[in-house]
Amino acid sequence: MRALCWVGADELAVRQVPDPELRNGHDIIVRVRQSATCGGDLPLIAGRVPFVAVGDVLGHEFLGEVVEAGPEVRRHRIGDRVVVCASVSCGSCWYCRRDLHSCCDNGTADPAVAEAAWGHPSAGAFGQPRAMGGFAGSHAEYVRVPYADVGAFTVPEPVSDDRALFASDAAPAGWMGAELGEVRPGDVVAVWGAGAVGQLTARAARLLGAERVIVIDDRAERLRMAERHTAAETIDYRLADVPAELRERTGGRGPDVCVEAVGAAWDGSDPRSLADRFTGRAERPAAVREAVHACRKGGTVFVLGEFTGFVDTFPLGAVTNKGLTVRGARQHGQRYIPMLLERMARDELRTEHLATHRLPLEQGALGYALFRDRLDGCVRTVLTPDAPPSAG
Ligand SMILES: NC(=O)c1ccc[n+]([C@@H]2O[C@H](COP(=O)([O-])OP(=O)(O)OC[C@H]3O[C@@H](n4cnc5c(N)ncnc54)[C@H](O)[C@@H]3O)[C@@H](O)[C@H]2O)c1
Ligand SMILES: [Zn+2]
Ligand SMILES: [Zn+2]
Incomplete structure (x- = not known):
C-alpha cells in the first residue's frame, strides 16, 4: 500500500510499504478515508523526537471503514464506519480501568525508552517512532488498530466523516x-x-x-x-x-x-x-x-x-x-469519544471548519508544509488516500 513516510528531517515522501495484517485476535484493519495533520507531528517531522526512523509512517487522527476484524473483536463488523482514538490502550490494566487510558501499561509496543525517560511507560500511539510507543500511522491506505473494541468507535449515522474525524484527537x-x-x-x-x-x-x-x-x-x-x-x-x-x-x-x-x-x-x-x-x-x-x-x-x-x-x-x-x-496529560480519548460523538450528532460540537485544506495522500508533503507554516489560512490539512473499497 501507499503511505506517507518520514525520510529525514523536514522530508516526507509517499512510499510503498507492506499492507498491515491482523496480528492479534483483538485487531481490526481500517481502510483510511480521512487522516489529519496535528501539531504533535511537527517536532517529529523536524527530527526532534528521539528514535524517529526513516520509513516511519506518520499520522494519528483518522477515520475509516473496517475491512478486516480479528476473531475476538466484539464491537465492530466489516463495513463499519469508525473513528479511532489517536493513542493505543489495552482497556483492562489498572490505569485503563480508572479511565486513565493514555497512561495505559500495555499500549506501547516497546516500553523501555519511555520508562527510562519518564519513569513509567505511557500508552502507545499511531504514527510515532516505535521506541516512543508507536504503531504505524494513518497517513496510509490501511492501518492496523490494536485493541479495537477499546479504541475504535462506530460513528453514528447523522455525523459526517468531516466532523467525526476530529473525535480522534x-x-x-x-x-x-x-x-x-x-x-x-x-x-x-x-x-x-x-x-x-x-x-x-x-x-x-x-x-x-x-x-x-x-x-x-x-x-x-x-x-x-x-x-x-x-x-x-x-x-x-x-x-x-x-x-x-x-x-x-x-x-x-x-x-x-x-x-x-x-x-x-x-x-x-x-x-x-x-x-x-x-x-x-x-x-x-x-x-x-x-x-x-x-x-x-x-x-x-x-x-x-x-x-x-x-x-x-x-x-x-x-x-x-x-x-x-x-x-x-495526553488525551484519554477512550473515555471521551462516545460522548463527543453524541454531542456532534446533536450539533453541539462542530469541527468540520477546522479542515481548511484537503489533499490526496500523494500530496502529503505539501499538506504538511501548508500546515507547519500556517500558509493560506491552514488550520488542519486532511489527507485522503482513496484506496479501492474492496481491497485489504
Ligand atoms: N495532550 C494531547 O493529547 C494532545 C493531542 C493533540 C495535540 N496535542 C498538542 O497540542 C498542541 C497544539 O496542537 P494543534 O494541533 O492545535 O497545533 P497547531 O500547531 O495547529 O497550533 C498551535 C498554535 O499555537 C500558536 N502559538 C505558538 N506560540 C504561541 C504562544 N506563545 N502563545 C499563544 N499561541 C502560540 C500557533 O500560532 C498555532 O496557531 C501541540 O503541542 C500538540 O502536540 C496534544
Ligand atoms: Zn495529535
Ligand atoms: Zn491499559
Whole structure:
C-alpha cells in the first residue's frame, strides 16, 4: 500500500510499504478515508523526537471503514464506519480501568525508552517512532488498530466523516484540557494556541459552562475562527503583554483556568543531538510560562502541548506562591469519544471548519508544509488516500 513516510528531517515522501495484517485476535484493519495533520507531528517531522526512523509512517487522527476484524473483536463488523482514538490502550490494566487510558501499561509496543525517560511507560500511539510507543500511522491506505473494541468507535449515522474525524484527537484533547482543568460554570478560561486543539478546548470550556473564554495566538485567521465558532474573545500575543491584558480583562484577578495548547518552541539547539532531544534542553515552554504567570491565585494550568523530556526555566516559584494546580496529560480519548460523538450528532460540537485544506495522500508533503507554516489560512490539512473499497 501507499503511505506517507518520514525520510529525514523536514522530508516526507509517499512510499510503498507492506499492507498491515491482523496480528492479534483483538485487531481490526481500517481502510483510511480521512487522516489529519496535528501539531504533535511537527517536532517529529523536524527530527526532534528521539528514535524517529526513516520509513516511519506518520499520522494519528483518522477515520475509516473496517475491512478486516480479528476473531475476538466484539464491537465492530466489516463495513463499519469508525473513528479511532489517536493513542493505543489495552482497556483492562489498572490505569485503563480508572479511565486513565493514555497512561495505559500495555499500549506501547516497546516500553523501555519511555520508562527510562519518564519513569513509567505511557500508552502507545499511531504514527510515532516505535521506541516512543508507536504503531504505524494513518497517513496510509490501511492501518492496523490494536485493541479495537477499546479504541475504535462506530460513528453514528447523522455525523459526517468531516466532523467525526476530529473525535480522534483534537476534540478529546480539548475536552480533557477543559474538564481536567476543572472549568466550572461562570469561570473565565484562557487558552493559549488557536490551532484545532486550542479551538476545541475553547468550545469544550463553553459547553462546561465557562462564562468567558479568551483565546491567544498571533494568527489573525485562527483567532477570527475562534471568535466565530466559540464566541471567544481573543488576544494577538504580538500586539499585547498577554498576562497584563488578561489581568486587565478580569478585574485584576486573572483567568480561573489557563490551558496551554501550543507545545514546545525550539531554541535553535542542534536537532540532531540525541542529548538535546532527549533532555529537552532545546524545548522552551513559552506559553506554559505565560499561563502560570497569568493564572489567578489558586487556579489551574493545564498543559496539553506535547513536550518530549525536560524543560528549563519553568516558573516553579509562581506555582508555589500562587497556590496553582499544574496538570498535563495526553488525551484519554477512550473515555471521551462516545460522548463527543453524541454531542456532534446533536450539533453541539462542530469541527468540520477546522479542515481548511484537503489533499490526496500523494500530496502529503505539501499538506504538511501548508500546515507547519500556517500558509493560506491552514488550520488542519486532511489527507485522503482513496484506496479501492474492496481491497485489504
Ligand atoms: N495532550 C494531547 O493529547 C494532545 C493531542 C493533540 C495535540 N496535542 C498538542 O497540542 C498542541 C497544539 O496542537 P494543534 O494541533 O492545535 O497545533 P497547531 O500547531 O495547529 O497550533 C498551535 C498554535 O499555537 C500558536 N502559538 C505558538 N506560540 C504561541 C504562544 N506563545 N502563545 C499563544 N499561541 C502560540 C500557533 O500560532 C498555532 O496557531 C501541540 O503541542 C500538540 O502536540 C496534544
Ligand atoms: Zn495529535
Ligand atoms: Zn491499559
